[in-house]
Amino acid sequence: MNKFQRILLYLFLLLAGIGMEFELGFLSQQEFSQANGRDLVLNVAVLAVIVIPLYLFIKRLSKRLDVPLLVLWATMFGGAFIAGWLSFSGNSLIDHLNSHLIKDVSTFNNWTDALTAPFAEEFFKALVAFWLLIILGRKDLKSILIAGFGSGLGFQMIEDLGYVARQTRSSDLSAVTEAINRISGGLASHAVYTAVVSVGAFLLLSQCTKQKEKLFGLWCVVSTVANHFLWNSPFYETDHRINILVGLLFAVQVGTFVEVLLFTKKSPDLNLLKKGSSNKEKG
Structure with missing residues (x-):
């Protein structure tokens, strides 16, 4: 490990330490009744229905691609405790800027999630x-695919925990819902989002990709941000149980992920x- 890598490692640990206190320290300070505490454990167990299959899938893929599991575990940790609180800060900053541009309170409230999360997160x-x-x-x-999925999965886990904990504290019933x-929405969510975006950014930045591959990389980044935007927009909401937009977003995102695989x-x-360039860098 060279000097630059050591600096990045210590900076990573610094931000992770902040993130652990930000995410878990905040939760530990919340006052839960005994009944709510039991409900929280139950609701977190319910979330395992989507988290465990995603983890087992990426773990198996990591082994098949011969990518060390350290890559997966480290990025899951970073996604949970670095990307999480940095995204919160980024969302807050964009929100603040948007509040000066969008004066109508109703419009701002309807669009704030769509105008922040897809970009910062x-x-x-x-x-x-x-x-x-x-x-x-x-x-x-292959390493960036595993790393992207791992970072997104870690982020998804800590975000789900936060949502469920807040709902458990405020209502006995809504947390189950x-x-x-x-x-x-867990399958076509952050783990898949970040895997696709990371591979897309890799293809755009790589010195070894052809024009067709760079166009595919651009599609991966733009389509995912657009998908996240629409998912958080008022267009997603409907009074009908059959939502064509949700099906379309799911098909495009998961389909693109399959193409990435x-x-x-x-x-x-x-x-x-x-x-x-690689040899020169090593020298």
Whole structure:
């Protein structure tokens, strides 16, 4: 590990320490009744219905692609305790800026989630993935796929925990509904979002990709941000049980993720740098 990697490691640990207190320290200070405490444990167990299969899937894929599990575990940790609170700060900053541009209170409230989360969250989750790969000295496509999924899954877990904990504290009934709601959108959510965005950014930044591959990378980034935007927008809400937009968003996001998997399987060792640049860097 060179000096630059050590600096990045200590900075990572510094931000993670802040994040652990921000996420878990805040929850530990909340006052739950004994009944609510039992409900919280139950509701978190309900969330495991989506979290455990996602984890087992990416763990198996990591082994098949010969990517060390350290990449997955480290990025899950970073996604939970670095991307989480940095995204909260980024969302708050964008919210503040938007409040000066959107004067109508109703319009602001309806669109605030769509105008903040897709931009701040996708940036910081992908940043964590690339950050850890630099620390670990990995520059291949298969590693960024695992790192992106891991960062998104860690973020998804801590976000789900926060939502359910708040609902459990405020209402005995709504937390169960919230847990089920998080599961219903859990497959085409942050883990898949970040995997696709990270691979897309990799293809755009790589010195080894062709124009067609860079266009695919651009599609991965733009389509995911647009998907996240629409998912958080008022267009998502409907009084009907059959929501065509939700089906479309799900199909496009999961379909793009499948394309990313197929592309990675075809070129798992695609490098971020050209061999000459990589050798020069090592020297």
